[in-house]
Amino acid sequence: xxWLLLILGTVSALAAxxxxxxxxxxxxxxxxxxxxxxxxxxxxxxxLGLAALAWISTEGPGRAALLVLCGVAxxxxxxxxxxxxxxxxDLPRQLxxxxxxxxxxxxxxxxxxxxxHALPAVPRKTETYARADGRDxxxxxYRSARIALAPCIVVVHGGGWDSGDSTQLSEWNSxxxxxxxxxxxxxxxxxxxxxxPAQRDDLQAALAWLKQNAGRLxxxxxxxxxxxxxxxxxxxxxxxxGARDPxxxxxxxxxxxxxxxxxxSVSREDDALNSVALMRRYxxxxxxxxxxxxxxxxxxxxxxxxxxxxxxxxxHGRPDTxxxxxxxxxxxxxxxxxGVRHYLLELxxxxxxxxxxxxxxxxxxxxxxxxxxxxxxxxxxx
Numbered sequence: 001x002x003w004l005l006l007i008l009g010t011v012s013a014l015a016a017x018x019x020x021x022x023x024x025x026x027x028x029x030x031x032x033x034x035x036x037x038x039x040x041x042x043x044x045x046x047x048l049g050l051a052a053l054a055w056i057s058t059e060g061p062g063r064a065a066l067l068v069l070c071g072v073a074x075x076x077x078x079x080x081x082x083x084x085x086x087x088x089x090d091l092p093r094q095l096x097x098x099x100x101x102x103x104x105x106x107x108x109x110x111x112x113x114x115x116x117h118a119l120p121a122v123p124r125k126t127e128t129y130a131r132a133d134g135r136d137x138x139x140x141x142y143r144s145a146r147i148a149l150a151p152c153i154v155v156v157h158g159g160g161w162d163s164g165d166s167t168q169l170s171e172w173n174s175x176x177x178x179x180x181x182x183x184x185x186x187x188x189x190x191x192x193x194x195x196x197p198a199q200r201d202d203l204q205a206a207l208a209w210l211k212q213n214a215g216r217l218x219x220x221x222x223x224x225x226x227x228x229x230x231x232x233x234x235x236x237x238x239x240x241x242g243a244r245d246p247x248x249x250x251x252x253x254x255x256x257x258x259x260x261x262x263x264x265s266v267s268r269e270d271d272a273l274n275s276v277a278l279m280r281r282y283x284x285x286x287x288x289x290x291x292x293x294x295x296x297x298x299x300x301x302x303x304x305x306x307x308x309x310x311x312x313x314x315x316h317g318r319p320d321t322x323x324x325x326x327x328x329x330x331x332x333x334x335x336x337x338x339g340v341r342h343y344l345l346e347l348x349x350x351x352x353x354x355x356x357x358x359x360x361x362x363x364x365x366x367x368x369x370x371x372x373x374x375x376x377x378x379x380x381x382x
Contacts, residue, residue, distance in 0.1 A: 008046075008050055009047070009050050009054070009065075009066050009069035009070055009073070010069055012046055012047045012050065012069065012070065012073035013047075013069045013070075013072040013073045013076070015032055015036050015073070015076075016036055016040070016047070016072060016073040016074075016075070016076025016077050017072075017076055018032060018033040018036050018037065018076075018351075019036060019037055019040060019076040019077065019079045019080060019349050020076060020079065020349075021319065022319035022320075022321060022351075023319070023321045023351060024321075025268075025270065025271045025272045025321065026272055027272050027273070029321075030272055030321045030322065030351060030352060033319075033321065033351040034351055034352075034353050034354065034356055036076070036077060037080050037349050037350055037351060037354065037360075037361070037362070038080065038350075038354055038356060038357040038360035038361065038362055038363065039357060039360065040076070040077030040078060040079070040080055040081070041077070041078065041080075041081045041114045041115075041360075041361075042114075042115075043077050044073075044074050044077040044078055046073075047069075047070040047071075047073035047074045047077070048070070048074060050066065050069075050070050050073075051066070051067055051070035051071070051074075054066035054067055054070065055067070079349055080349045080350070080360070080361035080362065081111070081114060081361045083347075083348060083349055083361070084109050084347075084361035084362070084364060084365055085109050085111070087108075087109075087347075087365060088107065088108035088109035088364075088365065088368075091108045091345075091365065091368060091369070092108065092372075094343070095343060095369060095372045095373075098341065098342065098343035099311070099341060099343060099372060099373060099376040099377075100341070100376065101372065101375055101376040106368070106371075107368075108364065108365055108368035108369075109361070109364045109365060109368070110364070113359045113364055114359060114360070114361075114364075117358075117359050118175075118359075119171070119174075120174050120175055120177075120178035121174065122142050122143075122145070122173070122174040122177040122178055123142070123143075124140045124141060124142045124170075124173070124174075124185075125140070125141050125143075126138050126139070126140055126141075127139055127140075127141050127209075129186075129205060129206045129209035129210075130202065130205040130206070130209065132189060132194075132198070132201075132202065132205075133189065133193075133194065135189070137187060137188065137189070137202055137205065137206070138166070138187050139166060139184045139185060139186045139187060139206055140166045140167065140170070140173070140184070140185040141182070141183070141184050141185075141217065142173050142174060142176075142177035142182065142183040142184075142185075143177065143182055143217065143218055144177055144180050144181055144182050144218065144380075145177075147180045147181075147182075147218070147380055147381060148218055149218065149219070149220045149381065150180060150181055150182040150218060150219050150220060150380065151181055151182070151219070151220055151223040151224070151225065151249075151374070151378035151379075151380065152181065152182040152183070152184060152210060152217075152219040152220070152221075152223065152224050152225070153173075153176055153181050153182070153183045153184070153225045153227055153374075154184050154186060154203075154206065154207065154210070154224055154225065154226050154227065154236075155172075155173060155183060155184065155185040155186065155227050155228070155232075156186055156188070156203060156226065156227070156228035156229075156232035156233070156235050156236045157185065157186075157187075157228075157229065157231075157232045158228070158229040158230030158231045158232045158233070158254075159190075159230070159231055159232075160230070160231055160273060160278050161190065161191045161199070161231045161278065161281070161282040162190050162191045162192065162278070162281055162282070163190065164190075164231070164232075165187055166185035166186060166187045167185070168185075168229070169229070169355065169356065169358075170185070171358055172355070172358055173185055175358065175367075176374075179371075179380065180380035181374070181378075181380065182217065182218065182219045184206065184210055186202070186203060186206045188202035188203060188206075188235070189202055191278075191281040191282045192281035192282075192284075195281075195282060195283055195284040195295075196282055196283055196295055196298070196299050197295070197298060197299070199235050200235065200238060200239050200242075200298075200299075203226075203235055203236070203239045204239060204243065207224065207239075207243075207245070207247075207248075210224070211247065221247060222246075222247045222249075223247070223249050223378040224245075224247050224248050224249065224378075225248075225249060225250040225251070225252065225374065225377065225378050226239065226240045226248060226250070226251050226252070227251075227252040227253075227254075227370075228252070228253055228254065228256060229254040229255070229256070229353075229355070230254065230255055230256055230322070230323065230352065230353075231256070232256070233253035233254050233255065233256025233258075234253075234256045234257050234258065234260075234299065234301070235299075236251060236252075236253060236256075237251050237253045237256065237258060237301035237312070237331075238298070238299050238300065238301050238304070240301075240310055241301045241304035241305065241309050241310070242298070242301075242304050244308055248310050249310060249311070249377045249378050250310050250311050250312070250313070250373060250374070250377035250378060251310050251311070251312045251313070252312075252313045252315070252370060252373065253301075253312065253313070253314050253315070253328070254315045254316070254355060254366075255315065255316045255317065255320055255322075255323050255325075255328070255352050255353075255354075256323060256327065256328075257323050257327050258300060258301045258302045258327045258328070258330070258331040259300045259301075259302035259303070259327060259330060259331075260279070260283075260287075260296040260297070260299045260300045261287055261293065261296050261297065261300065262300075262302070262327070262330070263275065263279065263323075263327070264276075264279055264286065264287055264296065266324060267279065272321055272322055273322055283295050283296060283299070301331060302330060302331055302334060305331075305334045305335055305337075305338045305340065306338055307338060307339065307340070309335065309338060309340045310340075310377075311340065311341040311342060311373070311376070311377050312331075312335055312340065312341075312342040312343075313342070313343055313345070313369060313370065313373040314328040314331060314332055314342065314343070314344040314345070315328075315344075315345045315347075315355075315366050315369065316328040316329075316344070316345075316346055316347070316350075317346075317347045317348075317349070317350025317351050317352065317354050317362065318346055318347065318348050318349075318350070319348075319349070319350070319351055320350070320351055320352045321351055321352055322351075322352040323352060325346065328344055328346070329344065329346075332344040341376075343369065343373070345365060345366065345369045347361075347362050347365065349361070349362075350362040354366075
C-alpha cells in the first residue's frame with residue numbers, strides 16, 4: 001500500500017507541475033496539461049484523498065514524503081483558479097483602458113462557475129455557402145432568438161489546417177447566441193488537398209454569403225467579428241486584416257501563429273505537432289522560393305497591420321506547447337505601433353486549447369474579455 005501511494009503521489013505531483021512549466025513536446029503531455037490546468041479545481045480531490053489515505057495507513061518518513069507530494073500536487077492543481085481570481089481583480093480596468101468601454105458584463109471570475117455550469121441550448125442550422133473543388137462548403141448558423149438585426153460572430157475552427165470542423169467547441173457558439181449574437185461557424189477546405197490561399201478564399205466566400213443572406217438570417221451585415229482558434233486564428237486574422245472590409249469590425253484570435261515565416265524559422269520536426277510538416281502541407285512546401293515566400297507572407301497578419309486594421313483581441317497562454325506565445329506578443333506590439341485598439345490576454349498557466357473548458361479558469365477570463373470586446377466593437381442592440 002505504501003509504495004502504491006508513493007507512486008500515485010509522485011504521478012500527481014509531476015502532473016500538477018504542468019501548471020508551472022511548459023509541457024514537453026509531446027501531444028500526450030499537452031493533453032495532460034490541458035486537463036490539469038483547466039480542470040485542476042476538480043482533480044485536486046485526488047491528491048487530497050491520497051493525503052488522507054497516507055495519514056491513516058502510513059507513518060514515519062513514508063507518511064511525510066507522501067504528504068509533501070500531495071501538497072505539491074494540490075498547490076499546482078489549484079494554481080490556475082487562484083491566479084485567475086487574482087487577475088480578475090484588475091482585468092475590468094485593463095479592458096476599459098484598452099477598449100474604451102466601461103464594465104457592463106458579469107464578473108470576470110467566480111469560483112462557483114468552476115463547479116456549476118450554465119449550458120444554454122441554441123438550435124443551429126447547417127447552411128451551404130459555396131462550392132469548391134466539387135464539394136459543398138458549409139457553416140453552422142446559430143440565430144439569436146431575441147435580436148432582429150444581430151451582430152454576427154464568424155467562427156473559424158482550429159486543427160492544424162488539416163483537421164477540425166465547425167462543431168469544435170460549439171458550447172461557446174451557443175453562449176454567444178444566447179446573449180444576442182448570431183454565430184456562423186465556418187468549415188473550410190483542409191490541407192494538404194487544398195493549400196493556402198484556399199482557406200482565405202473560403203472564409204471570404206462565407207462572409208459574402210452572410211452579407212447576401214443577412215435579411216433572411218436576421219444579422220447586421222455591417223457588424224461582423226471574426227473569431228478563430230489556433231490555425232483558425234491565423235486564418236481569421238489574415239483575412240480580417242487583409243480584406244480592408246469596413247464591415248469587419250473586430251478580430252478575436254486564440255493562440256494563433258501570426259507571422260508564418262517566423263513560425264517556420266522556430267519550428268522543428270521533433271516538436272509536438274511536427275510543425276515543419278504541417279506548414280509544408282499547408283503552403284505546399286517550404287518558403288525557399290520567392291513564390292512560396294509570398295504565400296507565407298500573405299498568410300501573416302503581422303505584415304498587414306496599418307491604421308485601418310480592425311480592433312483586435314488576442315488570447316494566449318504563456319506556456320503554450322504548440323504555438324509560441326511570442327506570436328501574440330509580437331502582433332500586440334505591432335498593433336500598438338500602428339495605434340490600433342487591441343488587448344492581449346496572456347495567461348501565465350495556460351496551454352494551447354485552454355478554452356476547452358468554458359467555465360475553467362482560462363475559460364472564464366476569456367469569456368469576460370470577449371464579452372467586453374464585443375460590447376466595444378459590436379454591441380447588441382437593446
